[in-house]
């Protein structure tokens with residue numbers, strides 16, 4: 001920890017102890033009575049008013065695609081369903097050929 005400078009006289013400070021806890025006291029004490037609280041220690045005197053920690057979470061603005069997202073998804077699903085129907089129709093129409101191809105494929109892999 002770096003030694004802070006006295007807020008009163010600008011001189012260097014020394015860590016001192018008090019009943020409230022540790023603090024920085026001016027090296028020129030008692031000629032100068034400048035003090036500083038030691039930040040980051042549990043023994044910091046509770047003289048500093050604690051401001052309410054207002055968490056400022058930046059709200060993400062909704063993207064331009066947000067409102068039409070469900071519509072887009074519904075359209076995609078409808079298209080997928082149509083494609084599936086087409087695929088099923090093709091598979092059903094060419095079932096014999098596909099089964100024949102599968103037989104050939106089985107033969108190829110076992111080769």
Ligand SMILES: [Zn+2]
Pocket residue numbers: 006007008009010011026027028032033034
């Ligand atoms: Zn001082």
